[in-house]
Amino acid sequence: MKSIFKSFCIPTRSIFILHFFFFISCFLFFSTYVSAQSIKGAWKGELNLSGMTLPLIFHIDSTKLGFVSTMDSPSQGAKDIPTNTTVFLNNELLIQINKIQFVYKGKLVSNDAINGEVTQFGKTFPINLQRQVKQDSVKLKPQEPIAPFPYDQEEISFKHPTAGHTLAGTLCLPKVNPSGACVILITGSGPQNREEELMGHKPFLVLADYLTRQGIAVLRYDDRGVGKSTGDFSIATTEDFATDVEAAIGYLNSRKEVKSIGLIGHSEGGIIAPIVASRNPSLVKFIVLLAGTGLPGKDIILLQNQLISKVNGISDAQIKKSNSLNEKLYSLVLNAQDSMAIRKEASKLVSEYSAAHVSDEDLDVLLAQINSPWFRYFLKLDPRIYLEKTSCHVLALNGSLDLQVPAKENLTQIKIALKKANNYHFKIVELKGLNHLFQKAKTGSPSEYATIEETFNPKALQIIGKWILEIYK
Numbered sequence: 001m002k003s004i005f006k007s008f009c010i011p012t013r014s015i016f017i018l019h020f021f022f023f024i025s026c027f028l029f030f031s032t033y034v035s036a037q038s039i040k041g042a043w044k045g046e047l048n049l050s051g052m053t054l055p056l057i058f059h060i061d062s063t064k065l066g067f068v069s070t071m072d073s074p075s076q077g078a079k080d081i082p083t084n085t086t087v088f089l090n091n092e093l094l095i096q097i098n099k100i101q102f103v104y105k106g107k108l109v110s111n112d113a114i115n116g117e118v119t120q121f122g123k124t125f126p127i128n129l130q131r132q133v134k135q136d137s138v139k140l141k142p143q144e145p146i147a148p149f150p151y152d153q154e155e156i157s158f159k160h161p162t163a164g165h166t167l168a169g170t171l172c173l174p175k176v177n178p179s180g181a182c183v184i185l186i187t188g189s190g191p192q193n194r195e196e197e198l199m200g201h202k203p204f205l206v207l208a209d210y211l212t213r214q215g216i217a218v219l220r221y222d223d224r225g226v227g228k229s230t231g232d233f234s235i236a237t238t239e240d241f242a243t244d245v246e247a248a249i250g251y252l253n254s255r256k257e258v259k260s261i262g263l264i265g266h267s268e269g270g271i272i273a274p275i276v277a278s279r280n281p282s283l284v285k286f287i288v289l290l291a292g293t294g295l296p297g298k299d300i301i302l303l304q305n306q307l308i309s310k311v312n313g314i315s316d317a318q319i320k321k322s323n324s325l326n327e328k329l330y331s332l333v334l335n336a337q338d339s340m341a342i343r344k345e346a347s348k349l350v351s352e353y354s355a356a357h358v359s360d361e362d363l364d365v366l367l368a369q370i371n372s373p374w375f376r377y378f379l380k381l382d383p384r385i386y387l388e389k390t391s392c393h394v395l396a397l398n399g400s401l402d403l404q405v406p407a408k409e410n411l412t413q414i415k416i417a418l419k420k421a422n423n424y425h426f427k428i429v430e431l432k433g434l435n436h437l438f439q440k441a442k443t444g445s446p447s448e449y450a451t452i453e454e455t456f457n458p459k460a461l462q463i464i465g466k467w468i469l470e471i472y473k
Helices: 012-026 033-039 203-213 238-252 269-279 297-311 316-335 339-354 360-370 373-380 407-420 446-451 458-471
Strands: 041-049 052-063 066-073 078-082 085-089 092-097 102-110 113-120 123-131 151-159 166-174 181-186 217-221 260-266 284-290 393-399 426-431
Touching (some): 052 446, 066 085, 166 238, 181 238, 181 458, 217 238, 260 269, 269 284, 284 458, 297 373, 316 339, 316 360, 316 373, 339 360, 407 426, 426 458
Parallel strands (some): 181 260, 284 393
Antiparallel strands (some): 066 078, 102 113, 113 123, 151 166
16 A cells, blocks of 8 residues: 555645534534435546546445545555545535545545545545445354344334424333333434444444343434434424424333333433423433533534644644634624624634634525524533533543543532532543543544444443442332
């Protein structure tokens, strides 16, 4: 690989524009789900190097952070090469691998074709990609459970009492030593299915399997508008997703097997759990916050940008400049009322900070994201308001390498808020070496997610299961 891909340099001005849009589209709680449907998958092409062909395969997936990818070079025996940047905007794809100074730029010309070029070693080579429809048999991650299971599984559905959409999911019921407890799993941001599936991992399937084997029933469901659930995801806010959880509680109350209910929320789900618990104290016995936030929305977004950029090698000066721009844009969409005024001022701000012209298309993408109902709501959301009203048992877990919801800052705020609620039925744990997905990691960078085989660290699973069962002793 190194003999072919050696050096490439992007001008500083272009790097700033790239990372500005990367910050906006790839932070923790936002997922460009519309574009994700057209770009996700395996894409294969061939470089022609003086008569020699070099096949390349890109594996692209969407996550809560936006897009991630890995690259294979089969003829060189290289597989799952992690990339540093994957951006897809206006049907244009950009992939970078910093270590080998590799840049791919292409344009989606049909659902199954991307035309583009690789730039490396001071030279540019055309390469057109084709979507790979026929895939090899999917290799299961090591922790993914395989049937038959020692518990019962039911495909269930329940209707939202006011919005009218239907949520579909799976209810796992233990056969041996049932505790009577049932937990509802609450996904992170972006359109998630019931497994919270990403990059070949199914963390909620692993978690549900583990807990049910411990005697704890588990309900997990597809987000509204995802999988078998109906409804419109695109217009929903964190508050709307909280009402979906309350609809799930209503369903479980109709099940004779369920004696009490708890909530386990990951990421944005770790905000939704205390929202629901604080206003349903008689119905929620406990909550588990997996990388739940204690900081207000605006603060957590800026901190994420700072930490992820730093681990990706962006200078402190550039990070400060980007965060300054983002903060002004956030204030703009929160305070301005007229859409044309927002657009005009946003264009002026971006041009001033980037020292480059920003196209109307890119500006439209930017404004669609930061001016969406979900984003506006989240910027103003302060989870401490709900934590200060939460009286049930609380377990808060964070990984020490979590760059999206940093452990120290958020666990500290969660602890302070619970004490203000005079709630001392809580346990706070920082797990050394785990990232935002509760995988054992090296740096915590999102670029590692696709390369880690572990789906959910066993120690974290054990802590969750033991803590819940102790409540029922």
